[in-house]
Amino acid sequence: MHDNPETAPDGRPPAPAPEGRWARFRKTPWWPAVVLVFILAAAAGLFAGSYTYTMADPTPHQLPTAVVGSYDQARGRAFLAGLGEALNSSVRTHVYDSRDAALAAVENQKVFGVFELRDNGQHVLLDVSSASGSSVAELLEQAAPAVGRATGVSVTVRDVNPLQDGDPRGLAIFYISLAAVIIGFVGAIQLSVHARALTPLERIAFTAAYALLGGFAIAAVVDWLLGALDLPFVESWLILAFTMFASGMTFTMFNTLVGRWAMLPTWGVMILLGNPSSGGAVSWPLLPSALGVIGQWLPPGASVNAQHTAVYFAGHQHAFPFLVLAGWALVSCAVFWIWRHRHPGGREQRPPDLAPDGGGA
Template sequence: MTETIDADDRPQRFREGPHFPALVVTLIVTVIAALFAGAYSWAMGDPQPHDIPIGLVSDSRPAADLASELEARTGTTFIVRSYATESDAEAAIREQKVYGALVEQPDGTARLYVSSASGASVARLLQSDAPRLEESIGRTITVIDAHPLAPRDPNGLVLFYMSLAAVVIGFVGAIQTRVNAASLTLGGELFWDVVRSALGGLAIAVMVGPLLGILPLPLLPVWGVLAMTMLISGATYSFWRVLIGGRWAMLPTWIVFVLISNPSSGGAVAPELLPPFYQFMGRWLPTGATVRAVRDLTYFPDDLHAEPYIVLTAWLVVSVGLFVVVRLLRYGPGAPGESLHTWRGRRYRAPAAAEAPAAT
């Protein structure tokens, strides 16, 4: 017997059936795909340098005049800071206050210090501007890379790849743990989050450092930074999972880390070459803080900055704290059992197995 479907019931059947959520997911994925391509293309496709800080040591040339000459010839905006001696300028580069420095010498020549470790893209820009700079100041310029990159990382991208791996594996590991070990208590979830992050951070650091010899990493502190990054990423996903449900938790996690944090990190392109939005956000998001912390530990171990560690610590406390609070409010400290969130936001409990009919 063929069932007749009233045309008026079809919209309701569609909304309540499996095709409606499939349509919603398809539309969301379409939008995210466009945003993903647009975000990375906008941030890193055609980086435009602006407000690049450089130093100047000169008895005859005001910093403002040099900035004007450079901007007129290169189309790039510079912030020129005057220093009394060559040693002061080198210290400013080492402390990453400036990306380079022009030092006029008593013999009529000049030295242009750059720092590839601070930002390979900016170092290449300054080197390419050296001939035009010679014309501007009327002196022969010798380019000196004060802090070169490791020979096996000539483009300075490995720090970004390490941070990217920690972020992505951090939330992917949290997803897989929650899916395959759904009966963990709160204590069990936190325990495995810490173990997973510690082992993952160690694996990344050992692979790039001692095993492949790509970077001269100080193993223990870099391990700690990467483990913290993985834990932050996983805790952020876990918070969204208990707040809005496992089916949609990936969406805000993806937006925060993949669409905003990663392209704004300054790992692939120096912050001064990013659009203003990404340049600002990169300082306060985990990937950027991880890139800066690992860069300092690797190339500037005597001039560490507190800011990236403060950012990572704040993210760790907030992400883990929010996860624990919402997890306790929703499910208590025990296992969540079969209580789930559907894609419509309603909760249901899986029915128990049907009881056998009573004997007659």
């Protein structure tokens, strides 16, 4: 008869082998704390780097402008060539038949300024639009007169669509959109912590509820209380609510897919990439070209674009930013719903056969 290798001579099971230090460390609360220390350090550097890269030294990359009048005369060609050289060949001129057509292009946000060349190119009337982008308008206001002096062309600058008095730098829209984005996903985080037992449908409904109320609060404070912006209130409110909902559901989607690390992709999409490339603080022609394109497809950029048009270009709203927000919201809801069993929240439903009797014997 042979001894059982799984038992000791006295018949009892052998003692488990002692764990190594690394295995014991992984089971302590120090392990996730150490991981978070390095993640937060990396996040701090990436946060500072992303904003510095996009905003510290804005440089024109592709600046669409309209040209009308004597642009084909020698003096006019010299002025436009000098302007392109001064702005590193970033100016893209589009010829229009009339000044009215060019100004309509400004209203539709196709161009950022109108150069009307008069008197065989000896005089230039530059119409800028601070509402289209204060940083771009400021750049044109500085560059055009300097080029005019160098080429012997007189330049007159005027602002055909100025910013509102309470928002002289054009940053208020960026701030309210930033608030909607951040509170949107922070709200979803708080629901996952303090209302963990919500069912999937309830979680979506409460996300929509705080988005509607939060969007109203942002618009009311900025418009009614502070008077910083004269908002088209209902439209601005709904844009903010839509932004908060899309942001909140984006976190919920990542929470379903990657669990407790959901903050990392949410922060990356919304804060590290989305906000610097949104065009709110620095207009998209001054952003690195790739970011200027990517930003329009992310919720922060879509929110800024929709809000910007609602406030300063009434009647010229575009469907694209709303489609972007709707896409993020629908995809996030769909992913959450399809894989809802993976979400760390929810509550168990008691099977019917285990329900307590409702009657007598």
